[in-house]
Amino acid sequence: MKTICFFNSTDQWGGGEKWHLETCIYMQQQGYEVLFICNEGSELHKRLKKTTVEYVLIKITNLSFLNPFSFIKVKKILKQHHIDIIIMNLSRDLKVAGIAAKLAGVKRVIYRRGSAIPIKNSAINRYYFSSVVTDILANSIATKRTVLENNPNLFPEEKIEVIYNGIAIDSFLERDFKPVYNKKLDEFVLVNLGRLEFQKNQKFLIDIAQELKFRNLNFKLIIGGEGRLKDDLETLAQTLNVKEEILFPGFIKNPKDIMHSGDVFLLSSLWEGFGYVLAEAALCKKPIVAFNVSSNPEVVINNETGFLTPLNDVHLFADKIEYLYNNPEIRKEMGLKGYNFAINTFDSTKTQTAIAKYLIDA
Known part of the structure; x- marks a missing residue:
């Protein structure tokens, strides 16, 4: 029986952490020995406490690879x-745990790539991907493409597997929800959900609100999430005179609370490895407007389940x-098509x- 270690040192919670935790729990439920290594006090640590998964706590930072004791401890x-x-x-985990795994004689060293950002063609990356990493698991075709974008010889393409992020659809659909906003009569509500950070590009949505107000649309825009740019976004909304049209409800634990508050879901991200929120919006039967970038075309069927436009x-x-x-029937039709696509593709x-087969059968 193979023993699998899931190593993730981030303190925050995001799509990669969700994937790591859910996959670890699934493999444990299938009878495999699993171990999780994470940072003490991290969001993963808090959630692992509520499971039966065995875990070990460490403290890894961006500079840990400079400390030889980090390698020794992980090994x-x-x-x-x-x-x-x-x-x-994470790349910082690869620099520490990857080397430690190589020294410990671990047979498969898998780098799970969840961000559609090209890997730099640096000397250190060429070393890690030629001498340390044995396999790469990507969460979308777009993510796989970016691995070799700067150097087609960085890693054997046939050793890069694509498996989409999955959603526990039955439990998602059965989950109760409470809308964060009750729309007024004839009001058109647009929603967005994500960290308030540069990648998510919510500044663009403030510009959109200004444009829609100029066009005299009766709308409300709800931007859910927390992040470092919250104050900047609220200031911009006031500067552009759309403060009354925009709500910032803060962190949203249950995405259905915001999805079911609106008519259309908007995604302004500059890139996505795999947009969980797009699949969740589709499961809520919401049409989507997003950019035609990275993995979005793999989650949104343009002109059928939503619209994909040029960046910014x-x-x-x-x-x-x-x-x-202006077309409520089209909204309904697109929402239904998106729902069916998500159920058939991201269950x-x-x-x-597929992940279990990938991990065990190789």
């Missing part, structure tokens, strides 16, 4: 637990919103089965 943990497979999600094109993005504003029972 010791891996050898004590007889780890056969290790899966890492305010006028065309607003045109698509206005079209949906976690299918994706987790």
